[in-house]
Amino acid sequence: MILGPSNVAGKIETSFLIITAACVALLVAVTITMLVFIYKYNRRRNPVPEDIEENLPLEVVWTVLPTLLVLGMFYFGWVDFDYIRNPPKDAMPIDVIARQWSWTFRYQDGRQTDTLRVPVGKPVKLVLTSEDVIHSLFIPAYRIKEDCVPGLKTHLWFNADQTGTFDIFCTEYCGLEHSHMRAKLIAMPAADFERWYETKEEAKRANKGLELLTTKGCLGCHTIDGSPKVGPTFKGLFGSTVTVTTNGKERTVTADEEYVERSVRNPGADVVKGYPNIMPRLPVTDEELKEIVDYLETLK
Amino acid sequence: MIVQAAGRRDRIGAKYGMWLFLFTEILFFGGMFLLYSVYRSEYPVEFHASAAEENLLLGSINTAVLLTSSLFIAVAISAVKKGSYRLSIIFQVATILMGLAFLGIKSVEWSEKITRGIYPNSPVLDKMKMGDILFFGLYYVMTGIHGIHVFIGICVISSMVYFTLTGNITKENFSKIENTGLYWHFVDIVWIYLFPLFYLIT
């Protein structure tokens, strides 16, 4: 607890320190012995070598001792491992969905966010999965990570001890925007979290479109502020004329409702000039698409 | 211990080399058997059902064909060692014919499936259950790579026929054909395992 902002962080840190200390001790021992020998048995100081070919007891000693040593190290890496891997029954489950290149966190009540909010002092279990390739959720401050594998559910758990905002990184190479596949973890006082969690969906309604863009991962590649990312920006898109490549031929189209729908439903059909044809076909229902279109219309 | 004298061939060395190569082949196919066993343990029911799709008759005939070809090449090698080159050539050619027959039957099986639309990435297959997709994927890949081995074997034996004809392979110098035999038998052994795994687990 002293060693990190969550229960698991402290445990991992302890085991890291113990094992590292053992390694440093070994390294120092080997290096010093070597340096001493180099100094003492230099040609100048010791012109006549003495052939010592072997020494069985010594060989046995430095086979057996290191074996015991490494078994000890293995043990210290293992002691709390079961604890770290097995979430308590009452842990609050949160689904984590990774995709190229954004995160979605889904709470039990179905609400989805792109920032992970957790209460301090309550165990949280993250259930990880991915929609496309392998990603990995890494919370450096908590010293834990686990891969998000498509078609599989993996998990992590922790109990935040301190409030604060921490980085979340993707640490499994997943393509172009891997370096930017980051998010934030906000550990909030339990009461604050409660309040946030109780907030009614309606409050968010207003921004349903933006909400969708965020949670569906569109903003992993697009922006709403006019700067291009992997894909073109959404700002000013609606109603503008776009040069696209359709079936290898270039043409210009006006970005209307139908165009946006086609872009989402069948991203490869019209590929915007100057951009790679990498947009995935994401699962979006008709209503959701409608919301998105409505929202895009407002982005002038 | 043998020191390689100029120009003299080290027959035992050559044989060792071949065996070492076969060990690598064991692990090469081992990777596929690993996949097979994992997916079979994950989808036992589908594997069971899909195996029924296989044509047991053709598969059994093919097994017999390959086993017989193994006999032929073994005889051909013994014949060389005994100096009866004519006999050896006859049996080598017979081996090749058996190999071709094997590939022929295999292609009948494949094309029968392909016309039914079952092949990797086909619309029909992709609509099937996960276990089925994997089963047929493994079927095509494993028998396909095995088939490539058979094909290579046929090519090599053909050149052995040529070497026997030209007197390059003799009673004293038969490493080449001996090693070819080892290879051919190995390919046979792989099939001995493929056969139950794909045809008999119904």
Next chain:
Amino acid sequence: MENTASEYESFYHGKGKYKGILSWLMSTDHKRIGIQYLVALLTFFSVGVLLGLLIRLSLIAPGKFIGQETYNRVFSVHGIIMIFLFIIPGVPVAFGNFFLPILIGARDVAFPRLNRFTWWIYLAGATLVVFSLFAAGGAPDTGWTFYAPYSIRAKANITLAVTGVFVLGFSSILTGINFVTTIHRLRAPGMTWFKLPLFVWTLYATGWVQLLATPVLAITLVFIILGRVFGVGFFDPSKGGDPILYEHLFWTYSHPAVYIMVLPAMGIISEVIPVFARKKIFGYKAVAFSAIGIASVGYFVWGHHMFTSGMSDTARIIFSFITFLVAVPSGIKIFNWVSTLYKGSIVGSAPIYFALTFIFLFSIGGLTGLIIGSLEPNLQLHGTYFIVAHFHYVMFGGAGFAILTALHYWFPKMFGRMYPERPAKIGWFILFIGFNLLYFSMFILGYEGMPRRYFDYPPRYFPLHLVSTIGSWILAIGLAIIAGNLLRALFKGPKAPADPWGGRTLEWTIPSPPPTENFAETPVIRD
């Protein structure tokens, strides 16, 4: 490379059927093949090194320096070249080819023509890989690990590159077969197993690893190719496949592969230290057997690359346990090397500088390997720069320094020239400083959570990245001095005597450079 004064003909002058470049490409002489490999390896190494410098340059500050698409390709190609084209073939094909037959008193390897063929396959594979960098579609951007399903979906020239690696694997297998057979069949009379030089022992162990591990890589790559070309979805979850199985198969090869890199390197160190300590190696048998020990235990630890992959906890515990066992034979080697110095009479020539540095750097690399091999710390350190630091310490600090050792130790024998030692030592010193600046900062970075394969990073990592980049320049200067020194000596150095170091193994009994048939008559080894 002239050696006209001597009465014998060195292998550089041996007459063959062919002239000019063909006399090299068509040669079955293990020495010529070894030299060709060496040239090719160093060429690829230089390319890889330039890419490494580019990575560092781009990481000098957070932000877009070369752009992320380029960056992804650069680190992938850097890894692919360094691993598959340089360090895995590395010691065996260059120094193994040249010295294995000489060390056991043979005229050539068991299958000289196969050896030449293997060299061509290497060239073919390398060509494919290089081609994949420039062909339309762009260089691979998957990292050297080609993790599915990304590698199956990515648009770049993965198929080409993977085919190239497949072909290179073939070449590696054939080298292994050739060496193992050679060691079994072609030892000179009296050269019993326990009289074999230790370098031969490590080549023997390596040969087996090449034989038994590489095929697994081959079949894995075939699956990738089939996945890309025919849509066979063995690793595609939407077709029932299991991506983690890819990792199992890949690491079943790629962990043993790290011992392909480092075992022969250890063999070189075992040769060099006794020569310059002026005594026999301490605990010959222990060192010999530990090579076999590393090779065999090392086959079963691959899962330590997958501690956070979603693998079962049971498997994690088993793999971590076996991982720790590998440390024991490695330790035995280290301890015996250090003890060899005891009561020796150490001559401070250039090769031993590199050899002793190997011990130090490899120990750091290996011991940090244990830290990340522990279950809990791995949760934190996997996928961070800590890993990057670990493997550069073992690969560059270990295998790489062993190659530098071998270059300095065998240079006179291979090229018949001596090099001046002063520049070599100056270069060594600068290299050593640069190396530690460059890679030690990465340990700290990784500990602080900097993920690998990131081209852009939060500003708090900036200072250490800066140190690291500066280290890379210092390192470059050191390497350049060393390379320049050797290159100059190649043309201008004084002629080398048969045995400049006082070595006791067979290669020092014949002239430098060796004659085509190695030995005038088959040596007989007596006590």
Next chain:
Amino acid sequence: MTLNATESQDHISSYRTYFFIWAALMLLLVATIAVAKVEVSRYSVLLNLFIATVKAGLVLFFFMHLKYENWFLKGVLFMVLVMLAIVIGLTFSDVWYR
């Protein structure tokens, strides 16, 4: 592990032996199909694999002359198979307990 030069003055198997082996293989083939068809129990798959192993053994030992080789090749072959088994076993320690 010394191999001496006079080892294995090559064994030439008689055609008769080969023929008998082949006949045995054919019988086993029939047996394995029968086992599968009759569907004795859920162990029939294992039984089939066992029969396959017997067949492979016959090919190895007689057609491939392993019987007449020195212990080295046999030993290594055994080692390779054990290794493969361990690799598969370790993989299953993941697959089964995931």
